[in-house]
Amino acid sequence: MQSFLNWLDARTDYRQLLAPIRMRVLPAGPRWAYSTASCLLWLFIVQLVTGLLLMLSYSPSTTTAWASVHFIEQTAAGHFLRGVHHFTSHALIILCGVHVVRVLLARAFQAPRELLWITGLLMFPLMLVWAISGNPLSGGLSGVSQIEVEGHIIGSTPWVGPLIQRILIGGEEAGHLTLTHLYFLHVGLLPLLVIGLLLFHIGQVIRHGLSVAELGGPQDDVSRWSAPNLTHLIAAHTSPLPPPRLKYYPYQTVRNMTVVTVVLGIISAIAGMHGAPLDAPADPTLPHTPRPEWYFRSLFELRRYFVGDWEFVATIIIPGAVLGFFVLFPMLNRKCSPRVSLIHRALVLLVGVGAWIGLTGMSYLRDWNDAEYLASSAETEALSARARDLADRSLLPPEGAITLLRDDPKTQGPLLFARHCASCHSHADASGQGMVASEPSAPNLHGFGTAAWISGKLDPQRIVSEHYFGKTKFTEGDMVSKIKELFDGIEEAEAAKMRDDLKLVAQALSAEAALPRAAAADHDAQAPIVTGRELLSGRLACTDCHKFRDQGELGSAPDLTAYGSREWLLGMIGNPQHERFYSGDRNDRMPAFAEDTEHPERNLLSPRELNLLVDWLRGDWYEPPTTSIPAQRRNATLAGN
Amino acid sequence: MRRRTLLKWISGCLATLCASVVGIPGVSFVLQALRKSGSDGDRVRRVARLKDLPVGKPVAVPILSAREDAWTVHPDEVLGRVWLVRRKPDAKVGAESIPQIVAFSATCPHLGCAIQHDAKENRFQCPCHRALFGLDGERVAAKTGVQKNPSPRAMDLLDCRLVTDETTQEVWVEVTFQKFEQGLTKKVLKA
């Protein structure tokens, strides 16, 4: 080994090259505080490595981005690596802040380290942009709306803004090119820029060594790694003089590594437990209130005070001025005595950190007190969980992840109902949960087709309540009088019997609907269902007005055959005036939503929307099994490895 | 000096630990590509109703299959084609005649072109290098040409059977679709 290293050294001079690192001494001894730099470097490398690995499976386009990220999440390794990549980006930003504060406190920006200070400061905003350019790559709702807002902010900058916005977004609105452009920034341009600055920064560290203040004393030549005294130092090291001051390696290194291990340990614990977030696939038709990342919350708050044409003050002028002030700080601080300088630095720190915390805190407080925002973010979380459940079920169609929620009755049903039905119908359970029409004037459709819902309609009191026919013209109609008639002038015992009979009828009619949620119950209740059917066309004589199977006639009341089934509801909503339902003037105010079968585009509801609405009303949608599939798959992968 | 060695050793261990936190999942992530993807086990398909098959005249049916590609599933892609030949009922069991159906892969055993049916001669023919096959799938020599039959073997026979649909009571032809290596004299299943 040794001879190989000698051989290598003879050809590459690597010992000489590494000398500044290997031989570096710590005149004032090792310190924990020094480890921020080393920790930053480690996390930076972790980002490069995890980022490169994720590129193995990531595909930037609106049809594939979300799907490929979800694909990565399917394996334990992918889930973990993406989590580490996500949380390390946050850790890097926090550590960058800590590092700047430490350098400021140590007055380590003094001559000749101005360039060290400036390159460090320039890297900070680049890191922030680097981090946020990664968010939309998942093709998720919040990431993509963030970049749209950021695009608008850039676009509001005078002169060049609109141009830069178009280049960033890759067109007028977010699409394929937005993702490829951001990908270019995130894995191409920004890494090159930051790595360039970083190499220069590290070169400067080696060149200048630790700062005077960090040494805790007057300028000490030994601490300076200018080329001339390098040889001198190596000589000093090799000569058997009294023990030299502690060397960087391993005395500082062991501290650095301890800190790095702790930080990485925390990151991997969070990554392993939670993983990186993946919200619903971006879709402009889904409701969402965008918010920036925590590190931009202060600017977000600032924007509130500079509205309209003045927005660029908050988004460009103030951040630019702050950065400029910090860049120039060494010059401003140069002539000061140590005491005055300390006061200056303490003031800058207090005002800077105070303002940042104040603005950030205010922004979060505002949101926490904003019920509308809280509801919207809870809704986004529900949509996201739903999208993940649906994606866990099977692979995605070629059109991409956007179809997951677009074709999901559970997601689209309430949106369609709110848009087309809720001006008359409510859809709310007994406790009022759900959608309540502001002025309900038609039956409440929550639970439509279930035995419970139908029982209510067959109850002399409830049929005239606003949940059923109370607010419609049918409150004066034959159905209401018939139900009342059934109970007219009969004894309590007979009334109880009648209620039981009607319950059986309700059960029989509910079986006609064949609701998927009631399949098991229907199966177990064959006997009562048959009795109910007999009552319907027999003793209770429903078929005097209604058609039911081969009994009764169409034309005077809705068909009870397959009542509430998918096909019945499609017909009823499509055209309630059809002779199967309320023909002629017997229809109250219900519009026909899909009357024209030849030209579906002329209808209020497209065939797709109508199907989604009906499936939702019937509770016919996919629900995941209680144990989550990805967890199972992940465990399987772990076992497989 | 011993303290120094210990510290070096600890530093080294911690560095290795930190590197492996990313390194081990990283290697596992890369190796994921080696895992067998997709499910191509089930290739048993109902391809045609028995009553739609004329006796003595081959019918080509496509084998549709969902193709899985990492995160995407392409529904109904054509996996391949199959020639169904219904022969004259020669086996009699009691009074009933048992319809005889044979299924051949339409992929030419020579270089994989799609075998066509030559209606005039009522035989199979590959358009690429003019391999000829009889309705029994065996190679036949061209009547006029000097050329030898380029196909190294007969058309590839596929497993098929008749099944009765439980709800409609219709009789269907069910085929187990497989792919075989081309250019070999023996029938070798494609890996």
Ligand code: FES
């Ligand atoms: S491929 Fe069919 S004859 Fe050559």
